[in-house]
Amino acid sequence: MTEILIKNGFVFDPINGINGEKMDIAINNGKIVESVNSQKAKKIDASGLIVMPGGVDVHTHVAGHEVNTGRMIRPEDHVKDAVRKTVLTRSGVGYSVPSTFVTGYRYSKMGYTTVMNPSMAPLGAKHTHEELNDIPLLDKATFPLIGDWWFVLEYLQKGDLEGCARHVAWMMETTKGYAIKIVNPGGLESWGFGRNVHSIDDVVPNFDITPREIVCGLAKVNKMLNLPHTIHLHTNNLGIPGNYVTTLETMKALESIATEGKPVAHITHVQFSSFGGESWGNLKSAAEEISKYINNHGHITLDMGQIIFSDTTTMTADGPFEFTLYQLSGHKWVNSDVETETSGGIIPMHYKRTSAVNATQWSIGLELALLVKDPWKIFMTTDHPNAGPFFDYPKIIAWLTSKKARMATLKRCHKKAQKKSLLTSISRELSLYELAIVTRAGQAKALGLKGKGHLGAGADADVAIYNINPEKIDIAKKYKTARKAFSSAAYTIKDGQIVVKDGEIVRNVDGRTMWLDVQTREQLKVDEEMKRKFKQYWTVEYENYPVFDHYVKVPEAITVKASV
Amino acid sequence: MILLTPLKKFQFPIHAECINPDVFQGKSKAEIATLIAWEGNRKKKLGDLFKIEETSAETPNITINGDISEVRRVGQSMKNGEIAINGNAGMHLGEKMAGGKITVNGNASGWTGSSMKKGLIEIHGDAGDYLASPYRGSTDGMRGGTIIVDGNVGSDSGCYLRGGAIMVKGNAGQFLGFHMSKGVIYVEKDAGRRLGASMIGGKIVVLGFVDDLMPTFTIDGVKAKAKVDDTLKAVGPFYVFLGDLAEHGNGKLFVSMAKNPQLKNYEAFI
Numbered sequence: 001m002t003e004i005l006i007k008n009g010f011v012f013d014p015i016n017g018i019n020g021e022k023m024d025i026a027i028n029n030g031k032i033v034e035s036v037n038s039q040k041a042k043k044i045d046a047s048g049l050i051v052m053p054g055g056v057d058v059h060t061h062v063a064g065h066e067v068n069t070g071r072m073i074r075p076e077d078h079v080k081d082a083v084r085k086t087v088l089t090r091s092g093v094g095y096s097v098p099s100t101f102v103t104g105y106r107y108s109k110m111g112y113t114t115v116m117n118p119s120m121a122p123l124g125a126k127h128t129h130e131e132l133n134d135i136p137l138l139d140k141a142t143f144p145l146i147g148d149w150w151f152v153l154e155y156l157q158k159g160d161l162e163g164c165a166r167h168v169a170w171m172m173e174t175t176k177g178y179a180i181k182i183v184n185p186g187g188l189e190s191w192g193f194g195r196n197v198h199s200i201d202d203v204v205p206n207f208d209i210t211p212r213e214i215v216c217g218l219a220k221v222n223k224m225l226n227l228p229h230t231i232h233l234h235t236n237n238l239g240i241p242g243n244y245v246t247t248l249e250t251m252k253a254l255e256s257i258a259t260e261g262k263p264v265a266h267i268t269h270v271q272f273s274s275f276g277g278e279s280w281g282n283l284k285s286a287a288e289e290i291s292k293y294i295n296n297h298g299h300i301t302l303d304m305g306q307i308i309f310s311d312t313t314t315m316t317a318d319g320p321f322e323f324t325l326y327q328l329s330g331h332k333w334v335n336s337d338v339e340t341e342t343s344g345g346i347i348p349m350h351y352k353r354t355s356a357v358n359a360t361q362w363s364i365g366l367e368l369a370l371l372v373k374d375p376w377k378i379f380m381t382t383d384h385p386n387a388g389p390f391f392d393y394p395k396i397i398a399w400l401t402s403k404k405a406r407m408a409t410l411k412r413c414h415k416k417a418q419k420k421s422l423l424t425s426i427s428r429e430l431s432l433y434e435l436a437i438v439t440r441a442g443q444a445k446a447l448g449l450k451g452k453g454h455l456g457a458g459a460d461a462d463v464a465i466y467n468i469n470p471e472k473i474d475i476a477k478k479y480k481t482a483r484k485a486f487s488s489a490a491y492t493i494k495d496g497q498i499v500v501k502d503g504e505i506v507r508n509v510d511g512r513t514m515w516l517d518v519q520t521r522e523q524l525k526v527d528e529e530m531k532r533k534f535k536q537y538w539t540v541e542y543e544n545y546p547v548f549d550h551y552v553k554v555p556e557a558i559t560v561k562a563s564v
Numbered sequence: 565m566i567l568l569t570p571l572k573k574f575q576f577p578i579h580a581e582c583i584n585p586d587v588f589q590g591k592s593k594a595e596i597a598t599l600i601a602w603e604g605n606r607k608k609k610l611g612d613l614f615k616i617e618e619t620s621a622e623t624p625n626i627t628i629n630g631d632i633s634e635v636r637r638v639g640q641s642m643k644n645g646e647i648a649i650n651g652n653a654g655m656h657l658g659e660k661m662a663g664g665k666i667t668v669n670g671n672a673s674g675w676t677g678s679s680m681k682k683g684l685i686e687i688h689g690d691a692g693d694y695l696a697s698p699y700r701g702s703t704d705g706m707r708g709g710t711i712i713v714d715g716n717v718g719s720d721s722g723c724y725l726r727g728g729a730i731m732v733k734g735n736a737g738q739f740l741g742f743h744m745s746k747g748v749i750y751v752e753k754d755a756g757r758r759l760g761a762s763m764i765g766g767k768i769v770v771l772g773f774v775d776d777l778m779p780t781f782t783i784d785g786v787k788a789k790a791k792v793d794d795t796l797k798a799v800g801p802f803y804v805f806l807g808d809l810a811e812h813g814n815g816k817l818f819v820s821m822a823k824n825p826q827l828k829n830y831e832a833f834i
Contacts (some may be wrong), residue, residue: 076702330811331703 053461054113111464228448269305308388585645
């Protein structure tokens with residue numbers, strides 16, 4: 001493999017505390033190294049450019065059966081964004097639910113190198129991995145939905161946390177997953193019976209446990225297993241006015257589990273969980289309450305779920321929430337109850353500036369990102385494609401780094417939303433250093449990815465170079481220049497290979513799929529009782545259920561030593 | 565005026581959205597001949613596909629003589645001017661049209677006037693399926709303008725209609741006015757099954773026989789006349805139905821009493 005030397009760039013590497021210093025980055029054999037033979041190495045002249053670690057996305061729905069169903073119900077979404085093949089790249093369609101190859105190309109053009117697919121029904125694991133295999137240029141991992149998985153509910157009901165931990169470890173291997181995903185805990189199981197839970201102390205039908213017990217139980221299990229990421233939590237009552245109370249209660253319930261101020265939970269697309277008011281008519285932002293709590297506590301990390309004003313497709317395992325959206329919009333709707341595991345729903349959604357609700361939601365996302373003082377606690381996402389397609393990230397970058405950009409958009413929003421928005425009173429503008437945290441370093445740290453999100457020696461050689469000269473351009477003023485630069489990277493380097501140059505794909509490489517090999521002291525015994533349940537309740541036989549090794553094209557097993 | 569004549573019988577679909585008075589405006593014959601069109605997957609020049617002549621007549625701006633049923637997207641998004649087609653027209657004729665006029669002296673194919681906003685399309689033959697209906701999956705139906713068809717129309721016409729008028733002098737296929745919310749559809753002869761399915765507003769007037777009225781429509785009364793637009797009042801008497809109740813709809817179906825004796829049992833519920 002060739003050696004590469006990136007010369008004279010302004011390097012932003014927050015994990016190693018490097019803030020815009022002019023320095024060289026050396027790459028050898030797919031890793032960042034201290035130095036290379038400067039005679040032999042291929043040199044990239046990065047003078048006047050910024051150099052960052054490759055982008056990391058903590059939450060983006062790019063693969064799996066809900067994404068594929070989303071593709072099927074949205075022909076009108078694809079027709080407006082057809083992508084032709086080139087010598088190197090394959091054809092496809094884009095916009096809110098792009099085909100797998102287009103997903104890879106577009107992420108890579110923005111300088112992203114790692115994405116997390118956060119929602120996988122265990123039953124759809126094989127399908128999800130087949131799609132992940134087809135997403136080029138990116139490292140990927142996927143989180144199985146375990147929060148409403150019958151076995152877990154049974155273990156928690158019995159109070160057998162150790163048994164639960166062994167089961168979760170087995171699940172990670174069986175589904176080739178990376179973290180515990182919990183969506184509307186208890187609510188999805190209730191949805192199978194046409195019901196939902198409305199607070200964290202409602203009882204889940206037939207299981208006699210509460211969402212509080214599920215979240216806390218799995219957070220403890222996560223700790224016992226020493227998993228690299230925390231539990232990845234989509235809160236109860238998501239998307240319902242006044243739900244910030246539930247979000248605060250959930251965070252408070254997790255306080256006692258935290259030790260040494262380390263995060264124990266990641267609350268995802270928090271914008272949808274920070275609604276104040278009592279109804280859609282008087283929806284208001286609860287960003288102040290949420291950010292105040294986060295600023296005073298260290299056990300939670302967040303990601304934004306920022307609204308982009310565009311025609312997109314919402315898809316989540318939260319079936320009851322999608323039903324609420326269907327009742328509001330009357331749009332075409334897909335609902336599913338995934339046997340004993342989870343549920344799901346899909347509905348197209350057009351977020352409009354001229355809608356008071358949508359414009360307020362837009363404001364809430366940015367308020368949260370700006371009011372949470374520590375950038376290591378909140379990351380940039382759109383919960384692609386729920387709040388907007390990922391290729392609009394440069395727009396969010398502009399809003400975060402420039403008050404001028406925010407005001408320009410706010411000015412065009414619904415009057416009622418303008419009046420309620422806190423954005424006029426917030427003058428904070430993220431620096432490039434902070435931006436590197438919210439788009440890569442913070443996310444990599446929260447995910448426990450040791451080789452990602454930084455440019456220290458030994459890290460994976462995933463590098464993004466953007467055409468901005470921080471000495472000459474103030475991105476707070478020239479936000480359009482910044483938007484352009486971040487939407488097409490000058491270079492993207494993946495595993496030591498230049499894959500993007502000047503916003504064009506120049507080489508195709510396969511990314512790896514990371515999964516956890518959790519080693520517990522005692523392995524889960526797959527007994528006759530478990531097999532009997534599979535036979536009785538699942539449509540797939542136990543023998544056909546696991547994702548076998550050959551399913552994953554380029555696997556990267558991460559070994560974790562559990563303490564049980 | 566520009567006169568276009570196909571140079572051969574087209575074997576592959578031609579995509580020629582460049583055949584549009586707005587595009588031709590101010591261009592010489594030679595410039596028009598260099599406009600891009602696609603024949604199958606090959607990029608071609610318009611001059612390779614059509615004989616292009618210029619005449620002194622003012623209107624229509626473009627006349628096409630000959631069968632162009634394989635030529636798609638003629639007059640797409642046109643805003644002004646007039647196109648006359650002496651022969652059969654291809655799919656997506658006048659799609660997203662925002663003004664002007666298209667006349668077809670022959671039959672039109674599917675998706676004619678799809679998502680149109682303004683203007684007039686006259687078809688002096690039959691129209692295909694999906695007349696005025698939006699692209700599959702889209703809810704962005706016709707918003708305004710008028711489509712007049714002298715012959716029959718196929719199925720799924722006027723889907724997601726949001727305004728404007730569709731006048732059919734022949735029969736209509738099934739699913740006429742599916743999910744329409746505003747606007748008028750007028751059929752002088754018979755209408756197929758699932759008439760007005762999922763409609764939430766607007767008006768459909770049928771002078772002929774209605775095959776299998778949906779059970780999700782409720783009778784509202786009997787009226788002697790039905791107003792179609794400012795110039796036309798259809799003479800009945802008509803049964804008036806409200807629906808589609810499955811969508812909490814408030815659309816109106818005017819169905820001829822004389823031609824539909826099978827609906828007589830509804831009279832008990834008036």
